[in-house]
Amino acid sequence: MTINNLILNINVGDTIGQSSIVDHLITYSTETGCLPQQLQEIHNKPIYIWKNKEEVTGLLNLDPEFKSLTKGNNFIDILKDRLSDCSDIERNPILKSNFTFMLPSSVFTGPWTNNKAQRKFTVKQSMPYYIWEFNKRSKNSNYTTILNEENTRKVKRLFDLDSNLTFLETLNVIANKINSQDPGSAIDFIKDKPIALVEMAVNKGFAYTIEQGIKEFEKDFFDIEFNEIFANDDHLLVNIDNLLINNKSASVEYYKYICEQLSITSNLDLYDQFYDYFIDTDERTRLNMITNSDYITDLLHNGFKDRD
Numbered sequence: 001m002t003i004n005n006l007i008l009n010i011n012v013g014d015t016i017g018q019s020s021i022v023d024h025l026i027t028y029s030t031e032t033g034c035l036p037q038q039l040q041e042i043h044n045k046p047i048y049i050w051k052n053k054e055e056v057t058g059l060l061n062l063d064p065e066f067k068s069l070t071k072g073n074n075f076i077d078i079l080k081d082r083l084s085d086c087s088d089i090e091r092n093p094i095l096k097s098n099f100t101f102m103l104p105s106s107v108f109t110g111p112w113t114n115n116k117a118q119r120k121f122t123v124k125q126s127m128p129y130y131i132w133e134f135n136k137r138s139k140n141s142n143y144t145t146i147l148n149e150e151n152t153r154k155v156k157r158l159f160d161l162d163s164n165l166t167f168l169e170t171l172n173v174i175a176n177k178i179n180s181q182d183p184g185s186a187i188d189f190i191k192d193k194p195i196a197l198v199e200m201a202v203n204k205g206f207a208y209t210i211e212q213g214i215k216e217f218e219k220d221f222f223d224i225e226f227n228e229i230f231a232n233d234d235h236l237l238v239n240i241d242n243l244l245i246n247n248k249s250a251s252v253e254y255y256k257y258i259c260e261q262l263s264i265t266s267n268l269d270l271y272d273q274f275y276d277y278f279i280d281t282d283e284r285t286r287l288n289m290i291t292n293s294d295y296i297t298d299l300l301h302n303g304f305k306d307r308d
Contacts (some may be wrong), residue, residue, distance in 0.1 A: 002117045003118065007120065007262055009106040010108070011107065011255060014226075017124075020136075021042070023045070027268060034089065036267070057104050057128065062103075080095065084123070088101060093290075101145060119263060121258075131221070131294070147192065152181065174186075177202050183224075186201070194217070194293075221299065222303070251275055251279060
C-alpha cells in the first residue's frame with residue numbers, strides 16, 4: 001500500500017530528519033499543494049492539509065496516538081484512513097488530489113519503511129541547524145516559540161489574557177506580572193525570547209530567571225539526541241551541506257537532484273533567488289531567518305561555538 005501523492009519526511013532512529021530549509025524548498029515545486037513559501041516565512045511550517053476547514057499543523061490533529069501508529073506494518077493503511085476526511089489547498093479530498101503533499105511533521109520509521117514505492121526522505125545537517133530542528137520537533141514547543149508580534153494569539157492563550165489585547169498591551173500585562181516595580185526591564189528581557197523563559201519569569205520570578213533560569217534553559221537547549229545518519233536504499237538522504245556551499249552551480253545541481261529523486265519539478269528561478277539571499281550570505285543570517293529570533297540565533301551561532 002502506498003499513498004501516491006504523499007512525500008513522507010522520516011526520522012531515522014532517534015535523530016530528527018526534518019529541516020526547515022528542505023520544507024521550504026519543496027514548496028517551490030509547482031505540483032505541490034502549497035503556495036511557494038516566501039523566504040521571510042521560512043521559519044513557519046508549510047501547510048498542505050485541511051480538516052474541517054482548519055489547517056492541519058501537527059500530526060496529533062490527525063490522530064492523538066500518531067507516533068505509536070508508525071510502529072506497525074499497516075501504518076500507510078492507517079494513515080490513509082486518517083487522511084480520508086482531509087482536503088488539499090483547493091478543498092478537494094487530499095487522497096484524490098492532483099497535488100503532491102507532505103504531512104505537517106516528520107514521522108518515525110517502522111516496518112513499513114522498506115516500502116520503496118512510497119516517496120520518502122530524511123535530512124542530515126550540521127549541528128547548529130540540527131539543534132534548532134531537534135528542539136522545534138522533539139522538545140516543548142515553547143523552547144522555539146518566540147515572544148513576538150507574530151505569536152501574539154498563542155501568547156494570550158497561554159497566559160489566559162484578553163483576546164482583544166494588542167501585542168504591546170500583551171507585553172505590558174506580562175511584564176507587570178514579572179516585575180511590577182520595573183516592567184520596562186521585564187519587557188526588555190522577555191521580548192524576542194522563547195516562551196519557556198517568559199513562563200519561567202512569570203512562575204519563578206525575574207531574579208531567578210536572570211540569575212539561574214537562562215543557564216538552565218540553554219543547557220537543556222543543547223542537550224539533544226543525535227545519531228549519525230547514513231544513506232539507505234529505502235529513502236533519499238538529503239545532505240544540507242551539499243546545498244549550503246560556495247559554489248552556485250553545484251548547489252543548483254544538488255537541488256535538482258533532490259527534486260528528481262522525490263519526483264517533483266524543480267523551480268530554478270526561485271532557487272536562484274534562494275541561493276542569492278539565503279545561501280550566499282553568512283551563517284548567522286541564515287540561522288536568524290530560520291529561527292526568527294536574535295536570541296536563539298546568537299545562542300546557536302556563539303553558544304555552539306563555545307561548546308566546540
